[in-house]
Each structure stands twice: as C-alpha cells, then as structure tokens.
Amino acid sequence: MTAVVLSLYDLGRVPIEARSLAAQLDARLVDLSTEAIPDWITDVKAIVVIVGMHTAARMAERLLPQLRILAPHAEIATTGLYARLVELPVDAQFGPEESAALRAWVRGNLSRGEAPTAPGSGLHITPIDLIGAARYRSADGREYLAGAIAATRGCLHRCRHCPVPVAYDGRIHLNSADAVAASIDEQVSLGARHMSFADPDFLNAAGHAQRIVAAMHQRHPSLTWDATIKVEHVLRHRDRFAEFAASGCTFVISAFESVDDATLLELDKGHSAADESTAVEILRRAGIDVRPSWLPFTPWTTIDHIVDLFAFVADHDLVASIDPVQYGIRLLVPKGSLVADRLHEQGRLETYDPSALAFPWTAHIAILDELAVELAIMAEKAAIETEPNHVTFDNMRAAVHDVAGLAIAAPVSVPRVRPRMTETWFCCAEPMASQIRDASAGRSGLTEQDGPAHQ
Numbered sequence: 001m002t003a004v005v006l007s008l009y010d011l012g013r014v015p016i017e018a019r020s021l022a023a024q025l026d027a028r029l030v031d032l033s034t035e036a037i038p039d040w041i042t043d044v045k046a047i048v049v050i051v052g053m054h055t056a057a058r059m060a061e062r063l064l065p066q067l068r069i070l071a072p073h074a075e076i077a078t079t080g081l082y083a084r085l086v087e088l089p090v091d092a093q094f095g096p097e098e099s100a101a102l103r104a105w106v107r108g109n110l111s112r113g114e115a116p117t118a119p120g121s122g123l124h125i126t127p128i129d130l131i132g133a134a135r136y137r138s139a140d141g142r143e144y145l146a147g148a149i150a151a152t153r154g155c156l157h158r159c160r161h162c163p164v165p166v167a168y169d170g171r172i173h174l175n176s177a178d179a180v181a182a183s184i185d186e187q188v189s190l191g192a193r194h195m196s197f198a199d200p201d202f203l204n205a206a207g208h209a210q211r212i213v214a215a216m217h218q219r220h221p222s223l224t225w226d227a228t229i230k231v232e233h234v235l236r237h238r239d240r241f242a243e244f245a246a247s248g249c250t251f252v253i254s255a256f257e258s259v260d261d262a263t264l265l266e267l268d269k270g271h272s273a274a275d276e277s278t279a280v281e282i283l284r285r286a287g288i289d290v291r292p293s294w295l296p297f298t299p300w301t302t303i304d305h306i307v308d309l310f311a312f313v314a315d316h317d318l319v320a321s322i323d324p325v326q327y328g329i330r331l332l333v334p335k336g337s338l339v340a341d342r343l344h345e346q347g348r349l350e351t352y353d354p355s356a357l358a359f360p361w362t363a364h365i366a367i368l369d370e371l372a373v374e375l376a377i378m379a380e381k382a383a384i385e386t387e388p389n390h391v392t393f394d395n396m397r398a399a400v401h402d403v404a405g406l407a408i409a410a411p412v413s414v415p416r417v418r419p420r421m422t423e424t425w426f427c428c429a430e431p432m433a434s435q436i437r438d439a440s441a442g443r444s445g446l447t448e449q450d451g452p453a454h455q
C-alpha cells in the first residue's frame, strides 16, 4: 500500500511543495484544507504530516490521535519548518531539507512485509486544485484563480523571532529555474491568472528572482504576481521595482513588525521605522502596493508602541493593505527559537507549555495581553461579519486609545480597494474561531505570530 502526505494548512495557497514532496516519495497527497481524510488511509503504512507553520503543527496535534485509530498499521512522521521545533507524538521527524532521510524512512515502512516501491518514480502526481485555493483579488475588486511557486528555499537572514533560520541557519537553496517555469506553465494552463511567490524572502537571490519573473512575464504577459520582500531588501534593491511592476508585480508583503526601533533591534530585523516609511514610498512610486505584516505584541511592547503603530498605518494610508488580524498578533516562541535565549536572560520566559507547543512569556504590563486578546477577537468578529477594514481599524484604534488613556482619533477615510489574496491572514497560530473558544474557556486566546514572520 502507498504512503500518504497530509498537507494541513499553507495559508490557503496551492500546496505546491507538498505536491512535489509527495511525488518524490511516490506518496498520495491529501490536502486536508480542502479534502476529508480518505477511507483508504486504513491500509497505509507510512503517513507524512507537513508542519510548515505553527498553525499546521497545532492542527497536527489534534489530528494525530485520530490518525492512530484510522491507520493502525501506519508509522507517522512530520516534516517541514516546524517538524523539529515542536514536540508531537510521532514516530519520526524530518526538517525541511531532510528529504533523502524521509525517503529512506518511507521506503523502510512501505517494505515492511512486502516488496518496496522505488520512491521517486512519480507514480502519484496529484492534480493541482486551483479552485479550492485562495484567490487573487485585484484593485478593481475582481477575483482570479491564483497559483503558488517558490524560487528559493531558506533565508540568508537570522531574524530572532523567525523559525526559518532555526532550520536554515542563514542559508538558501535555489529552486531550478526550469522546474519553476514548468510549474508556472502548468498552473497557468489550469487557469491561474496570478502567481504568489512563497519564498521566505524573494530577494535573497535577487538575480535569480529577477530572471525567473522576466521569463515568466515573457511567457505569460498578462499574469500578475506578488512576493514577500523584507524592508532591508526593498531599500537595497529599490532600482528593481519599476521592472517588477512592468512584469506584473501588483503587491509586496513586507514584515514591518513594529514601529519601535528598540524592538526591531531586539528582533534583529535589519531595518528601522524610518526605513519602513521609505519602503512604502519606493514601492508606491513603482506602482506596487505594500502589505505590511506586524508583530505588535512582544515582551518589549509598551502601549505607546501600539498607539504609534496605529498612527503609522493611518498616516501612511495603509488601512486597506492590512488584515485586521495582524494587529493582535503576539510573539510565538517555539523550541529552538533564536529569541528564546534572549528572553530567558531577561527573565521573561516561562516553562515550555506542551499544549501550546511554545514557551509562554510575560508582557511588559498585563493589560497588553488583554489588549492582544481583545484585538484578536475584534478581528475574528469583523471577518465573520465582513466588516469593512476601515471600520474595524477605527474600532481597534479606539480600544487601543482607551487603554492608553487617549481621546478617540478621528475616523480614517474610506480607503480605495487594494490588491490582495482572499486568505484573511498571513500568519497566526490558531484558526480564528478557536481564538474565541479558547478565550472564553479561559485559555490564552492570543493570536501568535507564525511561520516566516512576513507570510
């Protein structure tokens, strides 16, 4: 019987990397964000669960007891960015670049009692499901099928709050330009009108990235695209953005995180708040929208920082470019996190909490944790009620000003629609419904930062 790769959650994107892994392992891919667990899992001997994000790890934690019952003959492994960062009751764990060891593990399990199937023969190429994936919503409000691709893996940087350096230690791997082009061609043939580059940072290998988008634009001139690019790279590569815009780039996600320079230094972000303003200016001048991601609640956060963050967003006309869930995100500290030692030295880290798959930490003042929960709940309620972003922003800013003892600010004007994906958040630890459930049950209910911090 075959092996199976389970993809749990990948920000709503087409699980291209999971598909490629499944092909390498001759395994069937099941995308549990769009499909149910199949009946045939009963006979499977090897299950590989992808935990590329903390969200996926939390989902895996809940799924594993069920899998043990449904697939009693299977050995279960995890792989992906978080596989070695969280403690899950599995039989084996493999980091994101340990596919050879993973193949050997799968092969060993498949051959228990029968002749092994040679992994890598590509027997199981899972069809791409663009229909069930997050869509691209353009500035005119229309929605289009979207694909996903990555030009690189890993990251050259070591931001302290990010899981990528734990696995990659400042290294990157280039994906073959031919393989990237072939995957883009396939997704376009299936109807993709937009491509999301899922690289942790698209400009870690700027020349490689530029060649890939130039080739993509030549073959598919009407295709639009987005990528994640850190502030430092936006500034360093400012001359590339006019060409990117001309080749279809409509928006860039960028991890601003905070508007407090001391916090940015603690996180080793390599940029200042002034640089964030410059990045907005560079991208807008090129005709590219910027979608900042934030990490508002850290152990160093004060209420003034949150007030300043809301002011920055209003002053830079960014309200429509930020999902409200971003305002309640709280630093996540999984095992191995580069920020853990620093927090330990500062006496801010508590004992590892296996149920949260992370170290709890204490806020500067307790009311900030309450505010983080309040903002997360407001974001979820707004998403459920499809409240316009600017209304949610005004409500959240009023809550922040209330805690800060400030007068309520004048409402922001109705912003124009900005291009984006339909998935409502780039990163968080829990599906939003569970935040309310956890909060009402007295658990933390906090929305924690997840994944490459700017995804």
Ligand code: SF4
Residues within 6 Å of the ligand: 155, 156, 157, 158, 159, 162, 163, 164, 165, 200, 201, 230, 255, 452, 453, 454
């Ligand atoms: S936050 Fe972004 S730039 Fe920093 S280490 Fe992570 S992936 Fe790299």
